[in-house]
Amino acid sequence: MRVLRRSLPGVIKLSLRIERRAEPTPRFSIIVTLGMLFFAFLASGLIFQLLGFSALHIYRSFFTTLLSPIMLEEVFRKSTPIILAAIGLCYSYRMGFWNIGAEGQLYMGMIAATGVVVLHSAGYGPGEQLLLPAAVAASLLAGGAWGLIPVILKLRFGANEIITTLMLNYAAILLADFLVHGAWKDPAGYGFAQTVQFPASARISIPGLSDSIAYLALAAVVTALTYLVFKYTVFGFESKIIGLNLYASRYSGLGINSIMIRGVFISGALAGLAGLIVVSGLIGRLRPGASPGYGYHAIIASMLGGLYPVAVLFSSILFGMLLTSGDLLQASIQMPKSGVEIMMAMIFLATIVAEFVKRYRLRLSGSARGVGM
């Protein structure tokens, strides 16, 4: 295809053609992705410099997050919900289901887990021993159920899942707001809009490990399981086939509805689990704005990782670093929080362009007759 053609004086015509490459090797893919990441950093540095912030300072603070153990723990804490939600999204995206709703599913997970604790503190519900398992189960189910709504609407009514999942995000966030301002407000909370604190029995911990490492370990286990599911199970194979060609898989007799529903349920359930980590681990209670957008960050992280679970784990940690350095920069040079969002957007754009570079090459061709048709 011709995108640009210039007539030079004389008869020589130059044209820029887009040509398809052979299937890229994994090494080539990684190099391209890293190269584009580098560009994303350069470009966002340029934007910050233009808007009056020192790009060098921003780069330095990004790498500072790796240097001290305290910072690194913060990176892991912030990465965990992103990893879980992003791994979940891989299940949706590999089937071609555009789930933008991880944020809402995460909020439903937070709401359900908190609900269990609120019941407990009111004297109902599960006892001390069962508190954490009940909260985990509730968050998985609530996140999964919230994901079922858009998939059923898509299968039954053809409703565009991008729109429905986004709308459901707002609904879930508003529901959380409604609860913490109303029925679930901690009576002993000095009037703050927040719920009671999670008791120690409702918090995840592994003896001998710091909390952040325990969360990360949990996320790593989920990542490993997902890797196995994708690689070795029938479900993993079928979900990939659906994503490659929906019509062909329908004709070949795959039970598309059931596979889609299962896949999106898992997707939502993992986002719900991410929500549990937030309320039970990171902040210890539900309050408005409990998630700074982990569910949205997860979308980019899963795409940056090319939907490969292990790569997604690392790209999510990169996002944890970005969030942590964002906090640092807010404290040190009063950089607004949305600065991090700009960097993420640039990474997203870079990821997309990397897809192009992997698949096509540009070739400048010149000829006397103008071959570039």
Place this chain on the structure above:
Amino acid sequence: MTVESLSIVEAILSSAVSAGTIYLIASVGECITERAGVINLGLEGIMAMGAITSFLLTLAYGHLVAIIGAALVGAVFGLLHALLSVSLRLNQIVVGLAITWLGLGLSGFMGAPEVARGLLKALNPSVPEYLAELKQAPRLPEMRMEPLSDVPLLGRTLFSQNALVYFGLASALVLWFILFKTRWGLSLRSVGENPALADTAGINIFAIRYLAVIVGSSLAGVAGAYLFIGYQPFWVEDLTRSRGFIALSLVILSSWSPLRAIAASFLFGGVETLQFRIPLRGFGAETPQLVMMLPYIITIVTLILISLASRGRIPAPAALGKPYSREE
């Protein structure tokens, strides 16, 4: 009808039109973009950019420059979209989401007091910087269309609004005419229905798609400007609140016709104002969150109803979302 209840109806209708114009300008533009076969999920971010541009430019140079500036910023984002989705043939969904992200992040950043102050100073040093920190700008003045504005009911609803409301209505009419009554519109629609055929007929698909995306994006920029200076001239983070995505679903509701987009948008403008009217009646006065959910829930319900009404055959442009390449 008593005079009092008439004035309540007038107030409801006129605020529905006022809120609906946000959707109208954006969805009319998106009708054009989608008719050419490109879906622009970047609307949300472009609206946010239009809003922040209009905020800063209104303070610096007044309303007219602000509106033009918002349109230009929208056009730049549209150019980026077209470059990635039309020339590089990348997945339109992902491109659109990335643009939404960039727009939301950039506008949030530019709206933060410390950044906004610097930008205002750079735009016009004679304006006091502290104005940017107040996060407010003068609202677009009401333009009464005498004597039409004195007509009962319709007068206040349609003819006592600000200039951008009239612009929205006019652009719907003009673009509907171009789209369905001119050769140019026929070419554009053929590009969205069957690009290969249009290509053999000698229509420049790439030029038309670029133009359609850029026009749609500029209108989204203007919609953002209207949202700020015409509707709610107070800057908050996440000012757009998914309205760009609601506009996308309104394009489906209006079955890709700018004319029907008028009805769809004003209907949703009405839904939007319900959020403020229901709490006045007592429900949700203390915790308005459930009422605030309404536009989102109703958007979902609308999508279901459209599907039921069309029996699953939604008349989308056939090539919508598909990149065009001569080789495939």
